[in-house]
Amino acid sequence: MHSSYRFTAESAVFDEQNLVSSAGLVPVLELAEQAGLSRLIDTHVDLPSTRVRSGAVNPPGKLTSIIAGIMCGADSIDDANVLRAGGTPRVFNEVYAPSTLGIFLREFTFGHANQLAAVARAHLVALAARVPLLPGIEQRAFLDIDSLLRPVYGTAKQGASFGHAKIAGRALLRRGLSPQITTISTATAAPVIAQARLRSGKSGSGRAAASQVTQAITTARACGASGTIMLRGDSAFGSKTVIAACVGHGVEFSLSMARHRAITTAINAIDESVYTPVHYPGAVTDPDTGALISDAEVAETPYPLQLGRGKKITARLVVRRVKDARYPDALFPVWRYHPFLTNSDLTTTEADITHRRHAIIETTFADLIDGPLAHIPSGLFSANCAWLACAVIAHNLLRAAGTLAGGDAAVARGATLRRDLVNVPARFAAPARKPTLHLPTHWPRQTQWKTLWNNTIGYPTAQPRAA
Numbered sequence: 001m002h003s004s005y006r007f008t009a010e011s012a013v014f015d016e017q018n019l020v021s022s023a024g025l026v027p028v029l030e031l032a033e034q035a036g037l038s039r040l041i042d043t044h045v046d047l048p049s050t051r052v053r054s055g056a057v058n059p060p061g062k063l064t065s066i067i068a069g070i071m072c073g074a075d076s077i078d079d080a081n082v083l084r085a086g087g088t089p090r091v092f093n094e095v096y097a098p099s100t101l102g103i104f105l106r107e108f109t110f111g112h113a114n115q116l117a118a119v120a121r122a123h124l125v126a127l128a129a130r131v132p133l134l135p136g137i138e139q140r141a142f143l144d145i146d147s148l149l150r151p152v153y154g155t156a157k158q159g160a161s162f163g164h165a166k167i168a169g170r171a172l173l174r175r176g177l178s179p180q181i182t183t184i185s186t187a188t189a190a191p192v193i194a195q196a197r198l199r200s201g202k203s204g205s206g207r208a209a210a211s212q213v214t215q216a217i218t219t220a221r222a223c224g225a226s227g228t229i230m231l232r233g234d235s236a237f238g239s240k241t242v243i244a245a246c247v248g249h250g251v252e253f254s255l256s257m258a259r260h261r262a263i264t265t266a267i268n269a270i271d272e273s274v275y276t277p278v279h280y281p282g283a284v285t286d287p288d289t290g291a292l293i294s295d296a297e298v299a300e301t302p303y304p305l306q307l308g309r310g311k312k313i314t315a316r317l318v319v320r321r322v323k324d325a326r327y328p329d330a331l332f333p334v335w336r337y338h339p340f341l342t343n344s345d346l347t348t349t350e351a352d353i354t355h356r357r358h359a360i361i362e363t364t365f366a367d368l369i370d371g372p373l374a375h376i377p378s379g380l381f382s383a384n385c386a387w388l389a390c391a392v393i394a395h396n397l398l399r400a401a402g403t404l405a406g407g408d409a410a411v412a413r414g415a416t417l418r419r420d421l422v423n424v425p426a427r428f429a430a431p432a433r434k435p436t437l438h439l440p441t442h443w444p445r446q447t448q449w450k451t452l453w454n455n456t457i458g459y460p461t462a463q464p465r466a467a
Helices: 025-034 037-044 059-071 077-084 098-106 110-130 209-222 240-248 261-268 348-369 381-405 407-411 414-422 446-456
Strands: 140-147 161-167 170-185 192-200 228-233 252-256 297-308 311-323 335-342 426-429 436-438
Touching (some): 025 037, 025 059, 025 110, 025 381, 025 414, 025 446, 037 059, 037 110, 059 077, 059 098, 059 381, 077 098, 110 192, 110 209, 140 209, 140 348, 170 381, 192 209, 192 381, 209 240, 228 240, 228 348, 240 252, 240 297, 240 311, 261 311, 261 335, 297 348, 335 348, 348 381, 381 407, 381 446, 407 414, 407 446
Parallel strands (some): 140 228
Antiparallel strands (some): 140 170, 161 170, 170 192, 252 335, 311 335, 426 436
16 A cells, blocks of 8 residues: 655645544543433542642543543543544533643542542443443353552652562562452453552552452442352452452352462362363364363362351362473373362352453453553552542443444454544534534444444433533
8 A cells, every 4th residue: 555645744734623533532421421420520529628729620521531531542641632632622621631630630639539439330330221231240240350560660659669460471579559450241241340449569469359349249239230249359369358258248259269288188188080171162172082182170179168257158169170281291190270269059160161251350451551551640649549440430431332332342342442433533513503523434333333323422311411
């Protein structure tokens, strides 16, 4: 492909005042308001005292500007300046400069960030009522909890400290901040974020996990999870406090367990004949014998657990074992064991397959790392907590927009949704006061974009905007 014209140095001019670089913000922000975003912010977020005069004025307008910038791909406060280009300020009101948004974020305290986190939870519940965001949640919902370390490279960021990370299979210490994320998903729906909390880099992965799980269970039930709920997590969350929170709220759990003496004793007590091969989805079979080309086997044994205050339960210790690849020529098989504890009524193999699907939370991490958490934007910890809450709202909004667009957009990555649905250029015109967006012809996702538009614009029960 090559240019059809011979351009000169004077051929490119930034002078188009009616060009909107992200026309998809129109239906997506309309969907946000139909779920009552501005009203929720106005109700929950209260900044009575400020360090800068007028710094905390109009939280709904400033926070929606930040959320809109994140949905366009902003990973820093300065990136929100894209909303002031071309015709975007004509299409939207209350478009603020990055400097104003930065001053506003720095007015937040940790308590105010918690208020914004409450907005994110309430908005998710409203989105689930407005959009079929989590199909099948009435039968079974999955909560997945995990944490990640986002690196920072300066010593001035509040809360930044050295935490454990693994890169290319090697464990090392990196300076950073550690968000703890809990997602809600179903068998057919992509995960949405129910709860997020920013912590210092040195925080243990499972720190304060029980309280976050409790809040996520409440949010899931408010979203319509009237049936079975299962919490999944790795060994950092296989603690008695997390298990007690699940048992207390009538929730199933499937949590990896760290190897210690009691777990090792229980594993060694399992008879060899009990192990059975597990058939994972997409597993390869031998064309001649039909046997699995895999050495993964699973077995289970009862495991008593003392939760404190005299409460005892007996759960199922499911053990998955695979041959250790470091010893391919060993005379006898050398196994690696991966135990997890569950109280579900699934069969042993189904419990193992379901537990391994906990990895779906990594898709949410990929979306956040490829977007708003590519950088930690502020030097103030509370401002970064508010930024994380805005990122959660933006992530869930994109998920809802993809669901309304239909097709593969319902489970697409966040970067794909931004490219195909949000960052679509358009020329804005308003002849005879009839606003019109002229979009590119032959846009590859034209059908999905119009489906999103038709499902949002003119929706009859839109929530009134905050005054």
